Structure formats: structure tokens, C-alpha cells
Amino acid sequence: MDLFNVLTLTEITKRLEDTFISSLLPTETLPLNQALGRILADDLTAAEDVPHFSRSVVDGYAVRAKDTFGASESIPGFLSVVGAVEMGHPAAHAVRAGEAVYVPTGGALPEGADAVVMIEYTEPFGAGQIAVHRPSAPLENVMSKGDDITVGETVLRGGTRLRPQELGVLSALGVNSVTVFAPLQVSVLSTGDEIVPIHEKPAAGQIRDINSYTITGLVEAAGGRVRRASLVKDDFDALKAAVAEAITDSDLVLLSGGSSVGEKDYTQRVIQAFEDSEILAHGLAIKPGKPTVVARIGRVSVFGLPGQPASAMMIFKAVVEPLLQKLTGANALPMVSQATTNQEAALSPSLSTRSVLAAASSKIHAAPGRTTFQMVALEMRSGELFAVPVHGKSGMISLMSRADGYIQIEPAQEGILQNQTVQVILF
Numbered sequence: 451m452d453l454f455n456v457l458t459l460t461e462i463t464k465r466l467e468d469t470f471i472s473s474l475l476p477t478e479t480l481p482l483n484q485a486l487g488r489i490l491a492d493d494l495t496a497a498e499d500v501p502h503f504s505r506s507v508v509d510g511y512a513v514r515a516k517d518t519f520g521a522s523e524s525i526p527g528f529l530s531v532v533g534a535v536e537m538g539h540p541a542a543h544a545v546r547a548g549e550a551v552y553v554p555t556g557g558a559l560p561e562g563a564d565a566v567v568m569i570e571y572t573e574p575f576g577a578g579q580i581a582v583h584r585p586s587a588p589l590e591n592v593m594s595k596g597d598d599i600t601v602g603e604t605v606l607r608g609g610t611r612l613r614p615q616e617l618g619v620l621s622a623l624g625v626n627s628v629t630v631f632a633p634l635q636v637s638v639l640s641t642g643d644e645i646v647p648i649h650e651k652p653a654a655g656q657i658r659d660i661n662s663y664t665i666t667g668l669v670e671a672a673g674g675r676v677r678r679a680s681l682v683k684d685d686f687d688a689l690k691a692a693v694a695e696a697i698t699d700s701d702l703v704l705l706s707g708g709s710s711v712g713e714k715d716y717t718q719r720v721i722q723a724f725e726d727s728e729i730l731a732h733g734l735a736i737k738p739g740k741p742t743v744v745a746r747i748g749r750v751s752v753f754g755l756p757g758q759p760a761s762a763m764m765i766f767k768a769v770v771e772p773l774l775q776k777l778t779g780a781n782a783l784p785m786v787s788q789a790t791t792n793q794e795a796a797l798s799p800s801l802s803t804r805s806v807l808a809a810a811s812s813k814i815h816a817a818p819g820r821t822t823f824q825m826v827a828l829e830m831r832s833g834e835l836f837a838v839p840v841h842g843k844s845g846m847i848s849l850m851s852r853a854d855g856y857i858q859i860e861p862a863q864e865g866i867l868q869n870q871t872v873q874v875i876l877f
């Protein structure tokens with residue numbers, strides 16, 4: 451196959467960074483309830499303490515801890531109850547020596563008190579007295595002012611993807627709108643004369659369009675916005691027109707099919723027909739997914755993903771997603787792990803990926819000189835987690851559906867031995 455300009459994963463990642471990562475990305479300010487999954491543009495400093503008053507974390511009696519020292523089941527301490535805290539109000543009574551104030555969970559800690567005894571360790575003793583059966587340590591059952599978040603603290607870093615818990619931090623601080631990076635606009639173009647829309651029954655020789663759905667899903671899961679997902683025939687002019695339209699409103703164009711060097715594989719020729727275009731790579735030293743085109747038209751990054759559904763997904767995960775993350779301002783982690791062993795890889799996982807360590811259930815072969823991606827299913831066997839290779843042709847979509855994740859075998863590695871610990875990057 452006459453692919454030229456074949457680059458390794460490390461090389462293409464570097465080229466992509468050099469070509470596309472510019473300094474400032476567009477931002478927008480959104481109400482907090484629309485910011486889930488978006489990437490915070492700037493560091494956020496707490497303007498107040500959370501909580502901004504000391505609170506009880508249990509239902510019980512606010513006390514001075516030293517008044518309870520030595521209290522036990524057989525020799526309780528006795529305290530006078532001088533009041534009760536109302537939720538949503540500051541404590542109306544201070545606690546002095548020998549006194550206690552009832553406080554519900556989350557209620558304000560009265561002045562003078564430094565601990566709360568849980569109600570189950572007390573007993574009413576008549577005449578406004580309680581018996582305390584257990585000693586309390588200072589600050590026991592108390593969340594002090596600023597314990598959760600301290601004023602002046604950098605609570606969130608720019609580049610953080612906002613998960614539900616980050617929205618929680620922002621709400622605790624009363625931040626009701628946030629500045630986030632604008633999502634990347636993406637066009638998904640699936641090519642092939644044999645591909646039919648999924649509502650059609652394919653005739654012999656035809657197949658339904660899988661890639662539009664898998665690639666759209668991958669883009670959306672990575673925080674991008676799909677402007678269009680269209681099917682295009684294997685026709686130079688039709689493909690050129692589709693790409694011309696896509697680059698008017700997209701930051702990233704993802705073609706699939708036609709990236710090889712067959713007679714009707716137009717991707718590379720169409721890209722080259724645009725002014726100010728550049729082929730960064732045609733062919734990657736990656737398995738699967740070797741016939742990939744990586745290019746630039748103006749400031750738009752254009753990928754010709756392999757037509758095989760599993761390969762197209764894999765190339766997206768390995769090459770496109772790290773770029774997409776970078777371009778949307780996600781945390782400045784390195785785009786590629788330089789790791790040569792799995793131990794190192796475990797320490798430098800790629801962007802926004804989650805991984806687990808597991809033992810390889812069998813020997814896994816690798817393609818010499820290429821980065822090999824091996825799909826695996828995870829299985830628990832007698833309390834140990836195993837990565838079981840999922841084998842099949844890269845045209846099989848069920849292969850991806852059976853896989854929980856994949857392992858990345860570096861070009862210098864010969865393969866994986868049975869029982870060797872591997873890092874499984876989860877889908």
C-alpha cells in the first residue's frame with residue numbers, strides 16, 4: 451500500500467500540537483445550570499468561607515468539650531440545657547461552663563461551645579438537665595467555619611471539566627455564572643457508495659452507516675458539538691462540496707472511509723484540492739487504523755478516519771480526542787504519554803481517560819514498530835481483575851461493544867505476557 455508520510459503516534463501528536471494549539475480559545479459565560487461538562491476557563495478563587503459559620507454535623511447538644519471529660523456510662527457528667535438552636539438562625543444562646551444547647555444537624559454552633567455530643571449519648575435528667583455518658587473531644591462533630599472551603603483558596607483550576615461535584619462547589623460559593631471555553635464545532639462526514647442510511651434495508655453489497663453514529667457519539671462524549679453528520683458518495687466533487695461546506699463552520703472535520711489509497715479513496719485528493727491545505731500524515735504507525743489521513747485546511751483540522759468502524763473509533767480515541775481536549779482548553783496534561791512501559795503509562799494516562807490496572811488473561815501480540823491498540827473485556831476471576839483480549843476484524847462493530855476498554859502497547863514493546871499487569875483505558 452503506497453501510503454506516504456507514515457508517522458508514529460508520538461510524531462503525529464507533536465505535529466498536531468504544533469499545528470493547531472494556539473494560545474487563546476474563545477470563551478463564553480453560562481448560567482451554572484448549563485455548565486455541566488464544560489471546561490472552566492480561569493482559576494476560581496473562593497470569595498468566602500464554606501461554611502461561613504461553624505455548624506454541628508449531628509443532632510445533639512453543643513457543649514464545652516472539657517465539661518464532658520471523664521464522663522462515662524457509670525459516672526455521667528451533668529449539664530444544664532439553656533436553649534435550642536433553630537435551623538436557619540444564628541444560635542440565640544451561648545454555652546457557658548456546665549451548660550449545653552440543643553442543636554440539630556447543620557445548626558449553628560453556639561458561642562462558647564466547641565463540640566457536640568450526639569443525642570444518643572445523653573439522657574434527660576429532669577429540671578432542664580441532661581446526663582452525658584461519653585466524653586467529647588474538642589471539635590468533635592463540628593464543621594468549623596472554612597473547613598470545607600477557605601476564603602482565598604484556589605478551589606478550581608482553569609481547564610477543569612465541570613462535573614456535578616464542581617457545580618456543587620460553585621453553588622456553595624454562590625457563583626451562579628461561569629466562564630467556560632466554547633465547545634469545538636465538528637462536522638462528521640461518512641463516505642462510501644455502499645453506505646446507506648440506517649432506516650434503509652441494505653441491498654446486497656450495501657451496509658448501513660455505522661460511523662456517523664459512533665463518531666458523533668465519541669465527539670459528543672468528549673464535549674464537542676456536532677454541526678452535521680452526513681453521508682457522502684464516493685465522488686470527488688460531492689466530497690469536495692461537503693468538505694467546503696463543513697470548513698465554513700467547523701473547527702474539526704472528521705471524514706470516514708476513503709482514507710486508504712484505493713481508486714475511489716478521495717479523502718487525500720479532496721483535501722489537497724483546497725488552497726492553504728497541508729497533509730500532516732497519510733498513514734499512522736498504529737494498529738488498527740494505519741490508513742488514516744491527518745490534514746489541515748486553513749485553521750481547520752481534517753481527519754480521514756479509516757472506514758472500518760472499530761478502527762475509526764480507535765483512531766478517534768488515540769489521536770482525535772486528545773487534540774479535541776486540548777483545543778477545548780481541557781487541563782494541560784501532555785497529549786501523548788511518552789511511556790515505554792505499562793508501569794509508566796499508568797502514571798501518565800492520556801486526557802480525560804479513566805483506566806484500571808488488570809492482569810492480561812493471555813499473551814497479547816503486538817505489531818512491531820507500531821503502537822498496537824488491543825480491545826479487552828474486563829473480567830473478575832476469583833477476586834482478581836483480568837483483561838481478556840477481544841478478538842475480531844476491525845470491520846466488526848460488535849468487537850467494540852464487547853470491549854470495556856483497550857490497552858496501548860508501545861512500538862518498542864514486543865507484546866504482553868500472560869498475567870502481566872496492564873493499564874486498561876476504559877471506553
Ligand SMILES: Nc1nc2c(c(=O)[nH]1)N[C@H]1C(S)=C(S)[C@@H](COP(=O)(O)OP(=O)(O)OC[C@H]3O[C@@H](n4cnc5c(N)ncnc54)[C@H](O)[C@@H]3O)O[C@H]1N2
Pocket residue numbers: 451640641642644645657658659660661662706707708709710711712715738739740741755756757758759761844845
Ligand atoms: N491493499 C490494501 N487495502 C487495504 C489496506 C491496506 O493496507 N492495503 N488497509 C485496510 C485497512 S486496515 C483499512 S482500515 C481500510 C481503510 O480504508 P478506507 O479508509 O479507505 O475505508 P473504505 O475502504 O472506504 O472502507 C473500509 C471498510 O469500512 C466500511 N465502512 C466505511 N464507512 C462506513 C460507515 N460509515 N459505516 C459502516 N462501515 C463503513 C466499508 O464498507 C469497508 O468495508 O482499508 C483496508 N484496505
Ligand code: MOO
Pocket residue numbers: 737738739740741756758761762844845
Ligand atoms: O488498520 Mo484497519 O484500520 O485495521 O482496519
